[in-house]
Amino acid sequence: MIDGRSFVAAQDFLLGAKIYWTTQLYPELREEFRQRQSTAPQPAKNAEDVAELMADNVLYQNFAWLERHLQRFKYSGRYGLQPWHDQQRDKLAAMLDAPGADSLLALDDDLELPAYYTSVDIHQHPGGVYGDEIAGFVYERGARSTTPMLGGSHKDxxxxxxxxxxxxxxxxxxxxxxxxxxxxxxxxxxxxxxxxxxxxxxxxxxxxxxxxxxxxxxxxxxxxxxxxxxxxxxxxxxxxxxxxxxxxxxxxxxxxxxxxxxxxxxxxxxxxxxxxxxxxxxxxxxxxxxxxxxxxxxxxxxxxxxxxxxxxxxxxxxxxxxxxxxxxxxxxxxxxxxxxxxxxxxxxxxxxxx
Ligand SMILES: C[S@@+](CC[C@H](N)C(=O)[O-])C[C@H]1O[C@@H](n2cnc3c(N)ncnc32)[C@H](O)[C@@H]1O
Structure with missing residues (x-):
């Protein structure tokens, strides 16, 4: 059982770490690239050239690890969005029965979802945004921090x-x-x-x-x-x-x-x-x-x-x-x-x- 305060604290921590990644690590990484580039025999012309210059860079490796795993923790960690929403499944599912919602909606039970859609857990959302009846809620909560620099003060x-x-x-x-x-x-x-x-x-x-x-x-x-x-x-x-x-x-x-x-x-x-x-x-x-x-x-x-x-x-x-x-x-x-x-x-x- 996850208690609400721990969930919020963990998600706030992950968001703080993402902001650090965005505003502190990224500019340092860009600077490291600039320095490596300045001593390289020729300028990087494409993504492959940059990859070659940066692959063994420790800052880049840390940056990459955080990019992958902060998102993984956000969705699937001990205090992740998926387990948090799972434990409120019945309440959330009932919220989808709001009066009037049905008349705004045309679902197609026979729709075949394309393989490119079902073959990947997009942006690390477990099971994708379509498989679970409460996936919309999980995605909605996750999307609040897709662009962490926006904060609450900007027009969305x-x-x-x-x-x-x-x-x-x-x-x-x-x-x-x-x-x-x-x-x-x-x-x-x-x-x-x-x-x-x-x-x-x-x-x-x-x-x-x-x-x-x-x-x-x-x-x-x-x-x-x-x-x-x-x-x-x-x-x-x-x-x-x-x-x-x-x-x-x-x-x-x-x-x-x-x-x-x-x-x-x-x-x-x-x-x-x-x-x-x-x-x-x-x-x-x-x-x-x-x-x-x-x-x-x-x-x-x-x-x-x-x-x-x-x-x-x-x-x-x-x-x-x-x-x-x-x-x-x-x-x-x-x-x-x-x-x-x-x-x-x-x-x-x-x-x-x-
Ligand atoms: C990143 S979300 C963006 C959702 C919304 N437009 C927003 O800005 O919040 C992408 C959406 O596209 C939907 N999607 C992906 N492939 C699709 C397709 N071939 N046809 C219709 N929707 C699709 C996904 O189910 C998902 O809801």
Whole structure:
């Protein structure tokens, strides 16, 4: 039995350690790389060159160990999210029966989950975010510290992204949020686009149930959730003027991303806009190396293939125009702070020709 105070203390400790890793170890590591590079026969041109320079570096080895195991302890340790939620299973499962939630939700019991999705415990979530009826709660608690530098004082990055969508396409009437998870990305959209009908699509029934429960509690009227793949949503041709996603593309291998782009093209009405927030722009070999090694160590196997994809070409091949790939500032000043570790947040947008 885990008592609540020990759980909170352990999770706070892990978060503190992650912040130390982010703000102290990372800049030191970058400096070590700079020094090694300065005496190397030639500059590192790619992630492999950086790996060769850093593989036997003790600071790098410690950094790597912490990256893997802080996340493992967070989910599966003695005071991890999984055992903590396990012991409250019945209470949590009952919370998913909130009045009104069912009417916001269309589940598909026959949906076959793709092998790329079920073959990995994504970001070290035991059993993935889909297998356990309470997986949505575990994921929700875990996601609170995905970007530890944001803290409580910043506007959440999902709201910052929704602000961009609202500025670009404020008068949208129908919006589809692909890979909506437990609704964290969808909520700022259905709150912001009050006159639009919003549909959240995800493979995970437990996450969708939590998303619908929260929307019902918020008495939202303009949102529906649907269990389907982003590659084949089952929604009608031309049914929306905006397709969006947040942190979905890096969870899909390139062939599935191509299918998602084709599906988005099909869903959009002419002139409609697609906008994805994900991890893509890596302006130097050190950042690329760090991102690829994060991909390996955090069980995110499709992060590196996404970063290698020529997205502009892919979008153009799928028929999109007015393609834009821009860095995204997930918190005030984040783009000017090149000392702390951060994800390579990027907004990838394009239009279906009018
Ligand atoms: C990192 S989470 C992001 C969730 C949410 N957008 C957010 O920002 O909190 C990725 C989500 O994509 C979902 N997902 C992965 N592959 C998918 C696919 N092919 N179709 C639909 N959803 C998918 C996962 O179940 C998960 O909920």
């Amino acid at each position: 990055l999902h709201y910052r992204f929704a602000d961009i969508l609202l500025n670009e396409i404020g008068n949208a009437r129908r919006v589809v949020d692909l890979g909506c998870g437990f609704g964290k990305s969808t909520r700022p959209i259905y709150e912001g686009f009050r006159d639009a009908d919003v549909v959240g699509v995800d493979l995970s029934a437990p996450c969708l149930k939590l998303a619908a429960t929260e929307a019902a509690k918020a008495q939202a009227r303009n949102i529906r959730f649907r269990q389907a793949s982003a590659e084949a949503t089952g929604l009608d041709d031309g049914c929306c003027d905006v397709v969006t996603s947040t942190m979905l593309l890096h969870e899909m291998p390139p062939p599935a991303i191509r299918d998602l782009f084709s599906e988005s093209f099909r869903l959009l009405e002419p002139g409609g806009r697609m906008s994805h927030l994900d991890f893509y722009l890596l302006p130097d070999p050190f950042l690329r190396f760090m991102h690829y090694s994060h991909s390996r160590r955090n069980n995110e196997p499709y992060m590196a293939p996404l970063a290698e994809l020529d997205i502009e070409q892919e979008l153009s091949d799928a028929g999109f125009v007015n393609i834009s790939i821009q860095p995204f500032e997930e918190a005030v000043g984040a783009l000017n702070n090149n000392r702390a570790w951060r994800f390579p947040w990027t907004v990838i947008s394009a239009e279906k020709p009018a």
